[in-house]
Amino acid sequence: MKTPGFLNALRAFEASARHQSFSAAAHELHVTPAAVGQLVRSLEDWLGVPLFNRGASGKARLVMTDIAERALPDIRAGFDRLSLGLNRLQEGAKGGVLTVTVSPAFAAKWLLPRIENFYNACPDTDVRLDTSLKLMDFVAQGIDIGVRYGRGTWPGLEAEKLMDEEIYPVCSPDWLKKNKSVKAPRDLAGKSLIHDLSVDTHIGFVSWNAWLQAAGAAEVDTRRGTQVNNSAAVLQAAVDGHGVALARSVMAGDDVASGRLVRLFPKIDFASELAYYIVYRSECASLPRLKAFRTWLMQEASIACQGAAKAR
Known part of the structure; x- marks a missing residue:
């Protein structure tokens, strides 16, 4: 037939x-x-x-x-x-459109503030950003490359670690001035905590309860506070002085570096079990614009990590 x-x-x-x-x-x-x-x-x-x-x-x-x-x-x-x-x-074409999938929060807090650097390095490539919390079907959705947060295993995709992450509380400078008594994690008792509802504690995301227990302040009541279902909005609520947010270092790094947010208790380290990974289909690995974007992501991540280390 x-x-x-x-x-x-x-x-x-x-x-x-x-x-x-x-x-x-x-x-x-x-x-x-x-x-x-x-x-x-x-x-x-x-x-x-x-x-x-x-x-x-x-x-x-x-x-x-x-x-x-x-x-x-x-x-x-x-x-x-x-x-x-x-x-x-298309492998011979250095330009064209590159379709990239990331979460809305990662786009807002990390990728978009840096994307101009990629355009300067690769002016012939246009990026089409597909922001979603869902795991995308790369073939059906025409996705070339993405950044995902997890343990590094996604069926049908190659995964290369981009960045590890720390978890720590943050607040605005004004909030800290008004709450000078907050010197240790136990002092968060009775304070307004901001909760990120977009994360899933069942797959390794860190909750306020888990962080406080590790910090020796399990007695702090976490049942009250502002609840937000978007990681970027959680940080914005902290920037606006509405309380203390439990931040992921990759998302909060620029806000901390700029002084919009203050990292509380910087001597307490809490490494996340999860990390950010560059993901793509193996058969697309040789596409020039994908290779260029992957290299650029690695370079930007290295710069960001070096900046975070100096800020400590």
């Missing part, structure tokens, strides 16, 4: 199957749900078989047929090979 000229329809089918929704597939493909539905129907008409059982409502509104479910892995593998082939064709 000849290969059909329905690449757009196949992409619509693959995305719809992955999301179990025409609407979610449309959002990913930047078209309307009606357009996705029409593409899938055109593929069904060409094949002469249904690909989905369509329900009226509920979780089972869009369910693959048995034959579609059997074919889907081969179709996904085909798109992976097409993506690899395009990357091979």
